[in-house]
Amino acid sequence: MDELFEAAGTLRAAYRGVDWASTPLGAASGWSPTLRAAVDLTLHSRFPVTLFWGPEFVMVYNQAYVEMIGHKHPAALGAPAARVFAEIWDVIGPMLRSVRSTRRATWTQDMRLLMDRRGYPEECFFTFSYSAVRNPDGEVEGVIDIATETTAQVLSQRRLIMLVGLSDALSSLDDPAEILERAVRVLRSDPEDLPDVDILVPDATAGAGRPPLPAVPSTIFRDGDFVLETTADVPVLRVRLPGPPPYAETVLVARLSQHLPLDDGYVGFVRLAGATVAQALQRAQTRQAERRVATLERDLSERLQRSLLTPPAQPPGTEVAVRYQPAIERARIGGDWYDSFQESDGSLTLVIGDVAGHDQQAAATMAQIRNLLRGVAYAARKPPGGVLEGLEATMRGLGVDALATAVLARVEQDEARPRDGTRTLTWSNAGHLPPVLVTPDGAATLLRTPPEMLLGVRPGVARSAHRVTLAPGCAVVLYTDGLIDRRDAIIDDGLAALVGSLTGRHGSTAEQLCDELLARFAPGSDDDIALVVLRIPPEPPGVPG
Structure with a gap:
């Protein structure tokens, strides 16, 4: 065996088995110095390398190349490439002939070839370069292929x-x-x-x-x-x-x-x-199960909340309308509430409030405070400020730990004008937004008062009371912050918008005012909304004052 093949490693037997003299290359002893040098380089490389030699592109390759051609080895050794790679010759044949004729190398990355190397046309990918191998006279004797298989990648x-x-x-x-x-x-x-x-x-x-x-x-x-x-x-x-x-x-x-x-x-x-x-x-x-549970929770919560918010008391000579609209994106339950009830002396009490939170706990706390407030107001017979003081003391004594805002208002007949329907509104505000007064001429103003602490912040806070006369045709709007508070605007802008929307609405009934306010403000709200509207109906025509 030619000593040239000693570097073939495990391929020595394969090289020994080839009758080189019967191939286009002839006996190895007669190979040109260029071919012998190229074979020596190929066999000493651990990278997959093959030589396509002569016009027939006879194949000579190293041990690393065997894995790339599968069962084509050992028959491929010393055989023309057109016979070895018949299934892909239409692709690689022109490339090899081009290198031989032009002497310019090729570069191909991740080329897809359907190659028969395991008994079926296998999808393979290769990155390789064909380069001309020239003798000292510059003539191209063969083409060297340095390749790597990228199929797995x-x-x-x-x-x-x-x-x-x-x-x-x-x-x-x-x-x-x-x-x-x-x-x-x-x-x-x-x-x-x-x-x-x-x-x-x-x-x-x-x-x-x-x-x-x-x-x-x-x-x-x-x-x-x-x-x-x-x-x-x-x-x-x-x-x-x-x-x-x-x-x-x-x-x-x-x-x-x-x-x-x-x-x-x-x-x-x-x-x-x-x-x-x-x-x-x-x-x-x-997700479907979560939506079903959420829907049931929302429906149950809303029914619970609405069961707590009973229809308003409406003594003769007054209109009272209420609304509660839950936040769409929440569980339809929270701490907003309203109330309207008559006390033992016949006066009408109105309440709007908001307990911090938007969950079942907030709703439960709201129910406690609402019921406590009813009991304190009915039993104490005090002005609104005194009722809120009594409520806070009761909350503290019973361990109701919560923060809440509220406006408590009492509506009574004006003693100075008992026959024309004029009423007196007395109210106290515990950290809540100011009510809006609409007068018979259509003017709307905020009933601003000096700010006072929320319920639950500090025990023993003295609460003040404020008074305004309500002539026939007047309306008072109590509301929670969900009506006007927006994330992208300051609260003063919301208050101004509310006053503007109520200006000139002196001809609307209490029910109409509620509907108009919800239509104007609810679509942009992401919070619960509670409303109480009190209206003193104007005197019918022909009734003396």
Whole structure:
């Protein structure tokens, strides 16, 4: 054996088995110095290298190159490349001839080739360069190929892109049917890995124009989540996708590519795709359950809240209208409340208040404070400031630990004008927004008073009372901050807008004022709204004053 082949390592026997004299290269002892130098360089390299020598491009390669050509070795050694790579010669043949004729090297990155190296046309990817090998006279004797296989990297990246895209496409969907439809559409966008894929639901029919892929009974899966079988010599992988009824027996069915090895990476990729769809179905089931619970909670909370906010008392000669509108984005329960009741002396008490918080605890605290306030007001028979002082003392004594704002107002007949319907409004304000007074001429003003502390901040705070006369035609509006407070505006802007909207509304009834205010302000609110409107109806025409 020629000493040139001593560096061939495990290929020594293969080199010894080639009858080089019968090849276009002839006996090794007669090889040109250029060929011998090129072979020596090739065999001493640990990088995959092959030589395509002479016009027939006869192949000489090293040990590292064998893995890239699979079962083509050892027949490829000393054979013309056109015969070895017949299935891809239409691609690489022109490239080799171009290098031989032009002497210019090529560079190809991640080229896809369907190469028969394991008994079937396998999808492979290579990065390689063909370069001319010239003798001292400048003549091209052969072409050297320095190559690396990138199949694993390309397939991994392609499959990762698919899985990320599938996850993104399903992440925002809540409807199981839409999830499955979108998943099939995304999976079919990768025909190289998934030449035929479908998701089957029990009793579902195949898509239009597509033959059905028979579903697999769940018993076939046994203890696993997938089953691999062969249909008409084509591998078929079926992955179970447990989902909410009626999707509990849903199956991902994929006919696998005949151009890819059926290895753990391929099977794992399809199983990951199935797991992504299954997670989306489970997420949809969880979201649907959460929505059902949230809907029940909202309905229950709203019924509870409205049961606490009873219809208002309306003594003769007055109009009282109330409204409660829950925040849409919250659980429809919170600390806003209103009240309207008559005391034992016949006077009318009006209350608007807001307990800090927007949950069941706030609502429960609100109910406690509302009922305590009713009891204190009815039993104490004190002015509004004294009633709030008594309420705060009662809260402290009973351990009701909460912060709240409130306006308590008492409406009584004006003793100086008992016959014309004129009323006196006396009120006390514990850290709440000021009421709005609308006079019979249509003017609207805020009933501002010196600010006083919220309920629950400090015990023993003295509360003041304020008084205003309400002639027939006057209206007073009590409200919570959800009506006018906005995240993108200061509270003074909201108050100004409220006053502006009430100006000139002296002809509206109490009910109409409530509706008009909600129509104007509620659409922009993200908080609960409570309203109390008191109106002293104007005297009918012809009635003496």
